[in-house]
Amino acid sequence: MMTNAAWLLMIPAAAAAGWLLGRRGGEIKSGNQVTRLSNTYFRGLNYLLNEQQDKAIEIFLQIAEVDKDTIETQFALGHLFRRRGEVDRAIRMHQSLVAKHGLSEDQKTRAVLALGEDYMRAGLLDRAETLLNDLVEMGVFKPQALRHLISITQAERDWYMAIEYAQKYEEVGGESMSKVISHFYCELADQARSKGDNKEARKLIADAYSADNQSVRAGMLEAQIELSENDDAGAIRAFERVVRHDYEYLPEVLPALLASYERKGETTRARSFLLEMTEHYAGVSPLLALSELIQKDEGVVAAYTFLAKQLQQRPSVRGEAALINLSLSEGHGDPQEALRTVKSITDLLVVHTPGYRCQRCGFSARAHHWQCPSCKNWGTIKPLLTSAS
């Protein structure tokens, strides 16, 4: 993709080149016309520099229309039309270029690519696909054409073709598509699963894993299939794998995973997995789940002791609420001791809460600054309303 400014700058260049060619080509323009043209040109350039793109486009359209015979100008115009959303005009412009005699091989294929892009924009995906496929077979503009073909087949949800194009795109030196390809296989697996064809779905999940062996989605699909077949052991394996691939998915899978552990009576495995997670996942959910399991196995005091110790290292409000519940439940001995623990965790929470925030950019700070260190505005950092104020 060209940046806005980069391709807009092509327009005056193309128009100016066309104008020069026109002059050299013996079509002598009158002095007046040249002056008018260059005045218009500089007016357009001025708009462009002042970032008034709409007005600039108007002007360059006027220039380009004076210069209809130059091929580069027609390319530039076609770009302009498409950019302004006038896809029909862009299509007509590029169609006439494709049909034109005397174009170089390069100009011809560029026109085909541009026409393909117009068709895409117009939603004429079949036509776009045909043209872009031609380019791939001719071996020109392969990466661009394949990238377009991938997005067309995605829009058509034709995942097998999307996979094929993505693999070709990788072969011609585009960036790695393994994660994307893995998602395409997951789309297919999901379709098979919802049709009740679990065997096919499992095969496609294996394909998804071979494209991306860290795929979270493949693991989630696998777990769903195991659950639908009442195979809790399989679901546990799949869920644990998902979370080990990406710890941030822990809260997403935890309720279903805990239910599977419970149905299988796998308390020991559950406890060791959750303990492993407390090392990797900063949130409080594995702690809370673990303390519930400890309470069931060893009673309130053991759960309380575990949770109190963990919350000293990672204080959290939800954790504190669970701790208070434990201290209020039957069988917990010493209310004085519980209050002292809650007090010390609350102190930690107050220290951890930032006291000031910039109202302009959202920068938060523990100490007050008159000038925001982030957005450099003065007087925008104010004390926050916190539990301490």
Ligand SMILES: [Zn+2]
């Ligand atoms: Zn700021």
